[in-house]
Amino acid sequence: MAAVDEQNRYNLRMMSKTFDGYREVSHTQNSAVARLRKEDESYTLMDFGRGAVVIEMPSGYSVLEIPNFEGVDSEFKYNYKAQKLSGVNAAADYFNNKVYKYLQSGPALGSDHAWSTQVNISDIAPKGINGGKVTIDLERSYFNHNNKEYVLITYNIPAFQAIDNDGDFIIHWGEGAALADPGFGEIYWNAAVQRSVVEETTGIRRPYRYNTYEPSQVNRQK
Known part of the structure; x- marks a missing residue:
């Protein structure tokens, strides 16, 4: 079996919109993603770029620019053999404790x-x-x-x-x-x-x- 060696580099543009009957909140954020996999482990880095939030209410609009001057914002490591994610606590906990069990039930x-x-x-x-x-x-x-x-x-x-x-x-x-x-x-x-x-x-x-x-x-x- 050939050794697993993968590399990925790409940009993500993340957008969300929520409406609660009174105000609408739109959020846009750019992120650079780099991933390296060697055999049973992969490492992923996320570096958030600039973003913005727009809030619309009956009284008008509110706009907030989100600058980002930090380096790497998030780091993740995934073990394919153990099928466990480590890194940012909230994301890792959600995957390990909730998402993982549903993946196991799939084909x-x-x-x-x-x-x-x-x-x-x-x-x-x-x-x-x-x-x-x-x-x-x-x-x-x-x-x-x-x-x-x-x-x-x-x-x-x-x-x-x-x-x-x-x-x-x-x-x-x-x-x-x-x-x-x-x-x-x-x-x-x-x-x-x-x-x-x-x-x-x-x-x-x-x-x-x-x-x-x-x-x-x-x-x-x-």
Whole structure:
């Protein structure tokens, strides 16, 4: 078997947008990524560049530029044999304690597959939403384009019902897709949309809001 020796260098442009029924927050951040794999271990460095945050409310806009003069911002090491990630504590803990167990239930890599898996609601929903389990539908497709190999992953989270810490009735759903090389060493793009709404006793539904505020008062974590 040939020795595994991989190198990847690329730029990521990360963008997110959230709306809670009152304000819309858009965040853009650039990052340079370098990855080196030798046999059963890979090392990844991330260096964040400039970014910006735009907040839109009924009263107007607010714009904040995010400069970055630091060197390497994040370092990760992944052991393929142990299938464990180390580095930034929050990211490593999330992968090792939550993502890893779901990867284990998926089909072996190397061929097209469609499958379903059950996940804990607290692992995928916004903070404060708890409950039992929900089924996620996934599909993996390998293909060649212009003599280059790719793998496409798509997933769908069917709408499910849950209760948040305040006792409110929540409906949540989502979907996403990612494109990478067959070894998952380089991410070409990754996109996801998730939505949560509160259903009131009157039947009215509104965007779920948490850790936000109203102009005149602190909101009740909703």
